[in-house]
Amino acid sequence: MKKNMIVLAALAATMLVTSCASKKDLENCQNQNKELTTNYQDTKERLAASQARVSSLEDQLAQQKKDYAALQKSLDKSLSNTSDNNVNISKLVDQINESNLYIRHLVEVKSKSDSLNMVLTNNLTRSLSKEEMKEVDVQVLKGVVYISLADNMLYKSGSYEINDRAQETLSKIAKIIMDYKDYDVLIEGNTDNVPINTEAATMKNIRNNWDLSALRASSVVQYLINHFGVEPKRLTAGGRGEFNPVASNDTEVGKQRNRRTQIIITPKLDQFMDLIDKAPEE
Template identity: 80%
Template sequence: VLKGVVYISLSDNMLYKSGSYEMSDQAGETLNKIAKIIKDYSNYDVLIEGNTDNVPITSKNIRNNWDLSALRASSVVQTLQNKYGVDPKRLTAGGRGEYNPIADNSTEAGKIKNRRTQIIITPKLDQFMDLIGKAPEKS
């Protein structure tokens, strides 16, 4: 939690089949727990953000890492809505492709860290503006 925003980062192997946006068998347990957290923050909006490493995807129906990251985020959003009853009005899916790395893509360890889905729970705009108004001014 950072300034009223909750960040949850999940590695790709926790949610997806390898090289795919299809949910893996073990994803359900993880997403069930996350759905409970999201429901606890019922007045907050939720951004699901897909991220990839910089290795080009070689799937026939996925053009590039932009597509893969967006499709993965969309899969999570739809699962949260359809399987766990999270209000879709609160959910946004987005893909960052390979352009938001948190580690060096020249190593396998770095690539593994970069293949992730982030769930960002943020106050709704009016609540966010209230938080800004209450923030102490820097002198």
């Protein structure tokens, strides 16, 4: 009996020891499992991050390839255009050279024209003194001589009849015209825009300013013929009325400037060439 009790006690002790050992192992296993689970989650997350990074790098690589292809295409195009650009530059240089030649030609022509105008001015006004030049406005434009005279220097007030002062004034003009017997001469009458007084005795049978300007020009032509012997075939009389103003008719000064007679002296082509040959170098 006593022996059995001892055996039972030993078995109980063994079972107790075995139970304690199994519980400790279980706790160890649970701890290991928990640690493994944590490591697995960390690894899984790192793997996902790595995959995202790889995907991003692949996208960047693909974009870099596209950029490279675009750059290569642009480079190829630039290299292809280089030859054309060289040709265009060559053409541009030729055009610039041609333009420079043309500009030099224009400068030479203008210089020659200025010289011609100076010769015409000097030759056509050599008969006039400095004092006389103050009374007669002479301009040369493109080889044509314009002599402008105010109406009060030539005509009676409100009339187309030549006044007493015209003798001296037109004698100066006649000197210029007679110096160059082969030049054509146009006498051109001009008025302001104020309608004429058709009731005045001196204006009867004159309809408007155009009639008046033409009659004034005709009076000058006949005066040059009758008093100074200018050949009629050289002279032309014309009227432009109020339609060729040189100033505004809004002021009295402007109207006075517009009431004028112009004597226009035009050399023929061969006479131009003779004058060009005489033009000074400077």
